[in-house]
Amino acid sequence: MFAYLVRRIAYGFVTVLGVLMLLFVLFFAIADPDDIARKAVGERASAEVYEQWKKNHGYDKPLIVNTDHGAAEFARYTDTLFFDHYRRMLTFDFGRSDADDSPIAGRILAGAVPSLSLTVPLFVIGLGVGVFFALLVAFFRDTYVDRSVLVLCMLAMSIASLIYIIGGQYLIGMLLRWFPISGFDPDPTVAYRFLALPVLIGVVSGFGADVRLYRTVFLEETNRDYVRTARAKGCGDIRVMTAHVLRNALIPILTNVVLAIPFLFTGALLLESFFGIPGLGSLTVEAIHGNDFSTLRTMVYIGALLFILGQILTDVSYTLADPRVRLR
Amino acid sequence: MSKPLLEMQNVSVTFPSGAGRVAVVDEISFSLDEGEVLALVGESGCGKTMAALALMRLIPKPGRAEKTSRITFDGKDVMAASVDDMRALRGYDLSMIFQDPMTCLNPVVRVGDQVVEAIRLHESVSYGAARKRTIELFERVGIPDAEQRFSTYPHLLSGGLKQRVMISMAVATKPRLLIADEPTTALDVTVQAQILELLRELQRDLGTTILLITHDFAVVNELADRVAVMYAGKMVEKGTRYELLKMPRHPYTEGLLGAIPHAAQRGHELNEIEGVVPPPALWPAGCRFTNRCPKAFEPCEGTLPPRIETSGTGVAWCHALAKASGR
């Protein structure tokens, strides 16, 4: 188990290196640092400012080979954007935003809490609702409940999330006035008011896909032989569903769920921007609008890191949920 | 003897198919006395498991037992029992060992707990007590290191051990009727012998009634008192073990026994039954064995074969026999 974990993490690390390579190609080779600098300091800035800016943001070195150093010198390869990029990303030194010079790490830390306070409830409630409905549907399979929920899921899946948000805000925020239309408060005793609506909308828009997936999983499990064994033992429906089916269905659900964890951090782009939640999703949207490459780069990197971590977690949680999987 | 413990009368199980419902078990009847071992034999797909599931009221969803079926267990009408009554019955008076021990145990629950669950569903005993009983049971069915095995997971057990766990789960509440659905099919011969021995012992010690389902006449020979042979959802012959194995009357039973290779036949062609069992929807209308029967003649095709008493204890359903016996 331990060895497995170490190996898994080592591989994760290699993947991180790969992701960094990808980012390098994207943000340094394809997007020209000179362009970014020009854009940031403005047209009329003096060469001095321009160079200073590039220096501050770490864009001032040659891409891969630094010819300032002699052919033999090690620095020829270390004093470059490529090396710097790796060094800084791996040490979590994200530098400053291209758009407004603020330190990215700080903004990400600041954005994490609001993002989490939106996505964690969204995730938990979404999971709960999804599993509950899926159980219900699996229980009532081949009845009108099953069919109507299935149709509902299909419909729900086919609607763009933008429409959910606009519609939900208008209906619940404006017409029914149950919750504030948008806003946020870091104080948890009141934050729930702000989060209720986005969470509700998020749950509804994710509902379709989730329920359908879980339903398939549950139906698959209810057809297994061990369920029959449990019934033959004299288990009631509810016990069969909860004590036997649910525990087995947990495994495929886990994959789905644990992989969603990075999105908890990177936030929900649309929800955050529409509901004025100052989270990481909002930060990303802003980076896109502001052509803030360094922030976007960092967000992609963090997203990938968390994703890799999530995958490792999935594998580990497999062992916890499923004794058959032995990690070696 | 007074009343039989179990009586199945005209039990039919149907599944929906393209055109209406197809009976995969068609009006079969048999009964079981207390302490007796009845073997239900037949080739794959002939409806043995479904018949047993009908008794447990566990037929999988689109299928159902038809209203005409009458099942009486210990004087109770099983078909009319409420869900709760049924639940109380299942696993307590009626238990079942399923065909494939590999998939019938819940893979994520420790095997001991699965047995404990079976006990605690029916008896209000503490977990500790149930656990103790489970370990005793494990020892009883010959699971070595019972204490340790209690908390392993099914995938860590070999087939034979899994089957033993299944058996201990089934007999945990000392059921009056044990249905053993192909209890040894998935096992190696040496282990099969051990399991057969175990079942024999249990039956002897606890006086359990056993409905043994198998397609292996050798297993029948080892365990059964009486035998019922099914073909394509229909009962074709019933009789005592000796009768049936020694002098089968129905052409199908004859064919089956003849098809089993053994030393004696070496060098000779095996006595094969022509053709294959058709899928349920294509079962012939009259005698279902018609199209494969070497003795088939014209009434076989259209009319249901009559019931012929072949001896005091044996019956068969066959036109040819009827003709031979002059009816």
Place this chain on the structure above:
Amino acid sequence: NNPYPNEGGETRVFYSSFAEAPRTLDPAVAYTTSAHVITANVFDTLLEYHYLKRPYELIPALAENVPEPREMADGRVSLLFRLRDGVSFQRDRAFELNGEGIDTRIVTAQDFAFQIARLADPAVNSPVFENFASITGLRAFRTLLSERRSGDTDFAALRADQQYMALGGVPGVLVNGDNELEIILDQPNPQILYWFAMPFTTPVPWEAVAYYDGNEGRDRFADHPVGTGPYALTVYDKQFRFVLERNALWYGAQSEHRDAPGAAFPALSDISDEDIASGRIEPAYAGRALPFLERIEFRRERESIPRFNKLLQGYYDDGGVIKESFDAVVENDDLSPEMAELGMRLDKVVEPGVYYIGFNMDDDVVGRAAGDRSRKLRQAMSLVVDVGQYLEIFLNGRGVPAHSPLPPGLFGYDPDYRNPYRSVDVDRARSLLAEAGYPGGIDLETNAPLKLTFDTGDTSAQGRLRYQFFVSAWRTLGIDVEIAATNYNKFQEKVRSGAYQIFFWGWIADYPDPENFLFLLESASARSATEGPNTANFMDARYDELFAAMENRANDTRRIEIIRELTGILETERPWIELFHPEAYTLRHSWLLNAKPMGLSYPVFKYRDIDPDLRAERRLAWNKPLMWPLYAFILFIVAATLPAIRTLYRERT
């Protein structure tokens, strides 16, 4: 549904919103409206605009007087500011650089000089350097600074203020003791006084610049303004909210300055009847000491719909009328009855700005190289753009069609002037086009259709529609204009390399003088030559000559004549198709008092006030949640599950 659950509505807090955080709050750099909302309240300036008087009038603020330009012997001009005594900076830990436990400091003339020097500092990268370039020696100071920095590492390591000191400061900025600041200009520049009413020349403590360097967890100065103004920025969370809180050390709060023009509400005599009649200004406030609001809360609201909806619910105190809900709010150019019922007020003000379509005059097809041919093409294209329709469609008529770059309310604006090329005349356009050699859009020389490109850095769906509007107008002439929407970077790149033909741009004035518009077309500010704001690269000798004559002239009739002549050149040359002068509609609640819109300058919160009780009452009344749909929904769910439960029940027995 109250978005401010922790606060009752009863405090004097003003609630507003922001869409995007400003990039910088450094007063030397901040040049956007979104930044000025903060900087104008955090930083005091030497001069201010009178809150109520129109046309705009300068009043002294940190200066005790509005200086009279004094011509010096050598032809240079001197401006002498006498500074108010005992003005101190807001409390800030930056001042600890001066010693333990000190958190404020008296403002001296040196702080002003420091800031003016910063404007010249290339490292600060101030966008308005050129506007102050008439100060004697400012340009030389800039060059010197940059030379010394690159040449002398010891010098470069010094603090900015020490560097300026070492160079002896800007020669044209003279500090006479603590309380006198003299600015020497190379030539007369009457407009420069307006620049002293902007935060660019606010006093800036060197401590703040030195301390807030962004290192070791300290903010950057751009995010941490330290000023003397009536409010101090106490919360600055760019993602979420800003809070301005009353600055107890503001000079207006000190007894000796209580009557200063910038420290008290204007006298009754200065309040126009119209302002009173429209309910904009509460006469009872006349002469009262400023400010009134305790706190100003800005919440982030990226999307306009939620912002507007919250305004309607009473959770923002004022807000622009978004286009999207215009019809709900405005009817027949006035407040709709529904809104009036809510007690809302609508303020309209034409902003001193202009939106235009520009042609790149360096271009071979539309520019000067093609001579008369391109002139006729530009004229023809100008003749088919129906700006009235544009305003109607995209801005709900919120704008005044432009005939020249000059917006209404400015000196030299002639309300009767009608640009002959700015009213739609398709026939004339057709014939002009034919004269230009492109009859029906076909280039006679090549016999191929004329193809032009409309370059933009706006890729949004909304933006695209706007461009589409013009394109279809030109299409009626048969001219094929393609929209080249790239991201902003690429667009900038195109502008830099001159690879653009037609663009859409706007200009909002820095100060109310025609010069501030007409300079957009002088050769000296041509983009291709000097990287200036003349993106059309319009270069016309006669224009330049006239412009030079007009630029620094006092507002007399000759100036009007020159302006006429200048606009006359533009009229025929058509480097621009002037579109419109934007008009801002502001919607505000009845409890918001004294909010007179200032088209030019920046919201000055010190004059505004709130009636918190009224607000609390209204909010409560407007936000009763509607619960019956919830009950209906629950009922529906129950009804829908009933049959399922019945089936279940049946199955069990």
Place this chain on the structure above:
Amino acid sequence: MNKHDTLLLRTEGLSTWFPIRRGLLRKTVGHVRAADGVNIKIRRGETLALVGESGCGKTTVGKTILRLVEATSGRAFYDDVDLMALEPGAFHDYRRRLQIIMQDPASSLDPRMTVRDSIGEGLRAFGMVSDDEDLTRQVAELMQLVSLDSDTMHRYPHEFSGGQRQRICIARALAPEPELIVCDEAVSALDVSIQAQILNLLERLQAERNLTYLFITHDLGVVRYFADRVAVMYLGRIVEDGPAERIFSEPRHPYTRALLASAPSIDPEHRGVEPAALGDVPSPARPPSGCHYHPRCPVRLGRCDRDVPPEVNFADGMSRCFLSEEQES
């Protein structure tokens, strides 16, 4: 029995070990010795039954000979050519002569290929057909050979019953006209009545074409009926081999004895098999030391758990047991 005089296949110490990888670098920490020094001999035209319990490595031996899994060590001489040493290209020729019928007829047919294509695959691969029509003709012949209706050749496997599918597999194996067919539990998945059909078919084909079978099974009844010689396998090792009659009448290895004793009979006169072996089959990944069978062996000796018993050759076969050693001497 002079039809069995030429040796067709002889393996020498054929071993197939599947690595068990563990740890940080997926280092191989051990092996599943699925086949461990297997020596078998098959004469032309003979049926050698390889019997043993599930998981003991029977399939592995079969596949190794066909090089569907690569052998770890050992040699397999086919007509005195070492198959294991051949280059893949050179082995291609031998593929034609060696065929396999897989354990499970359902999964060994490509569900998306018509029966015609499945059967014809080998013909195509070995260049034994000239054109499409030729293929159809040959496939039809093959199908008739295994008593299948050749009109059904354009159907897909799922449209056939288990017995028919097994026939298709047989036809496919017959197509390249092989000399040796490995029948991996060719009848185990079938019902008795079908099993009889298939066994009869195999018997007939052997007679007609002088085929040689390596017949892998665990069903002793079938072996007794069908095989000429028997090799008994236990956890990767052959523990006994010899002529079928001798094995059944006079088993030498205790495991063989247990196997025979455990097989229930259908003779109603004889009832009550006694379990002759103790406990369960151990895992081949962690086989017991010494003689693999010792923990279950009722007659084990003191050294059985330490030393690996040698192959003791008799005139009529071999046994791997210390007791046999004594017997011999």
Place this chain on the structure above:
Amino acid sequence: MPWISNIAVLVLVALGFLGWRTIRRNRLWSEALRALWRRRRISLVIIAVYVVIALLDSIAWVGGTVSGDVSDAVAAFKPRSIIDRIIAPEAFKELSYSAPFAEAGFYDDAPLNHPGAHVLGTDILGQDVLYRALKGVRVALLIGGLTSLIVIPIALAFGVAAGYFGGRIDDVVFFVMSTLASVPSLLLLIALIMVLGIGTVQVCVALGVTGWVGFCRLSRGETLKLREADYVQAARALGVSHAGIILRHILPNLAHLIVITFALQFTGLVLAETILSYLGIGLDGSWGQMIDQARDELSRDPIVWWNLAAASCALFTLVLCVNLCADAMRDILDPRTRREEQ
């Protein structure tokens, strides 16, 4: 560049025809298709209509006159698609908004140029909404369909090679794959588009890069399984070459998965485009852009709903139909359900 799209149409039609013929020949597939037709007739018809519209919109040529009284040099010299020619948007427009079937403008109540003719009303520029919705079809199919058509073969090649041969190839492919897969796809998509710039080609490339992984992973995993399948071993025993095995056994057995994944990915992409549009990096003329524009229209008074409704319905219908078909296909092609049917 009308010829590119015209050639693309030709190629697509040819491919479609070839595909159709192969399917017709193959009983399993033609049966599956027939079953699909039986179960999802409406959906299939709708999808076909969408495809036809997209194709009609892709065939363009220069010349011809614009109907109506607009003498338009631009139109005459610009390639116009069949849809453009049928609807002639240059002539068929109003000043600004008008409601469906309206006789007069939305704001000014001025009479329309084409009263009652705009079935779905007009948008802010007076363009016919139906026309715009129809134009969106092509973009949507381009996003989901064309990208996948290009990406799938590549992904398949890598995935199958990696799964089948294993070893170094597998290591490399797996590494590239897991690297790409570990970047959340929406973020990667955004980053790619930001860096590459906005435009149909760029967006398709970005979608390709992100979509590649899914197919590749699927085909690799499945190939790993298939490689061990008994029938593949049997084929090896029969002397079939690696190429033969891949072509005749692996690919056909992957096909159904690819088809289903394609359908699901397709809908995912079309929906994702709305998010891209919201972020300002969407494709021109897409439904996403229409929806994004409609953000502003919803709070107008009276509400301007037809633009949003048209785009949403068009999107919704397509996604739903494809989803329904994918679902049905999954059942049809699932060997388990198939076997039970027999």
